[in-house]
Every structure is written in C-alpha cells, then in structure tokens.
Amino acid sequence: MAGGWAYTIGAAAFMALAIDVRSQGPEDPGAKVAEEKCATCHSLSDEPDTGIASSITDVANTQAVWTDIDLRTWLPRQHGTKADIDITSEEAYLLARYLQSQKQSKISAPEN
Numbered sequence: 001m002a003g004g005w006a007y008t009i010g011a012a013a014f015m016a017l018a019i020d021v022r023s024q025g026p027e028d029p030g031a032k033v034a035e036e037k038c039a040t041c042h043s044l045s046d047e048p049d050t051g052i053a054s055s056i057t058d059v060a061n062t063q064a065v066w067t068d069i070d071l072r073t074w075l076p077r078q079h080g081t082k083a084d085i086d087i088t089s090e091e092a093y094l095l096a097r098y099l100q101s102q103k104q105s106k107i108s109a110p111e112n
Contacts, residue, residue, distance in 0.1 A: 030098025033091045060102040068092040071099070 034044055034056060041053040053059075063070060071092045075085050087095070 028098060028101070030094040030096075030101070033087075033095045034098050037085060037087060037091070037095070056099070057102050057104055060099040061104060063099075066096040066099040068096045071096045 031044070034042075038044065038056060042059060043055040045055075060066070063074070068089065069092075072087065072089075075087065079085055
C-alpha cells in the first residue's frame with residue numbers, strides 16, 4: 001500500500017500547482033516574473049494585445065493546467081529564436097502559478 005501513499009502525495013503536490021491563486025494580488029511574485037520576462041511582447045492586463053503577441057490571459061488559456069515543467073518545455077517550442085528567454089527553475093514555477101491564476105473560465109452563463 002506504500003504506492004498508494006506516494007500517489008496521494010504526488011497528486012496533492014500536483015494539485016497545489018493547479019490551484020487558482022488569483023487572490024495573491026499585486027504582490028504575486030509570478031506577476032513580477034511576467035513583468036520582467038513577458039511584458040515586452042505580451043499584455044499583462046485586460047488591455048488589448050500589444051500587437052506583438054497575444055495577451056497573457058490568452059497564453060494562460062492554451063493549457064488546461066500549467067506546471068513549471070510544462071512551461072520550461074513550452075517556452076522554447078513556442079518562441080524559438082524570436083525571444084531570448086532565459087528562465088530559472090524558480091521563475092518557471094512562479095510564472096506557471098501566475099499563468100494558472102490568469103486562466104479564464106470557458107463556461108459562460110446561460111442566456112435568457
């Protein structure tokens with residue numbers, strides 16, 4: 001039954017990455033990483049896209065769940081040589097949490 005415990009602990013750790021962290025507010029360290037690494041090309045607010053790249057909300061909605069591992073493999077694949085993106089493991093973790101917090105629900109209210 002030891003495998004069951006390992007699975008439970010692993011699942012709990014994964015879910016910790018996937019929780020909605022919108023309540024972190026402006027002091028969110030992931031937002032700071034996004035400002036430093038992403039804002040040159042991606043809009044970080046509800047403002048229209050910069051014209052260079054899609055908004056961070058649109059980027060966030062490209063994945064069901066963001067993890068630091070996903071992000072570290074996704075960035076070079078999506079950006080190629082267009083951007084010089086050097087990101088540490090800690091920054092990837094913080095940015096993945098931030099992206100997860102920026103996801104918008106695709107469920108809309110029923111129309112009357």
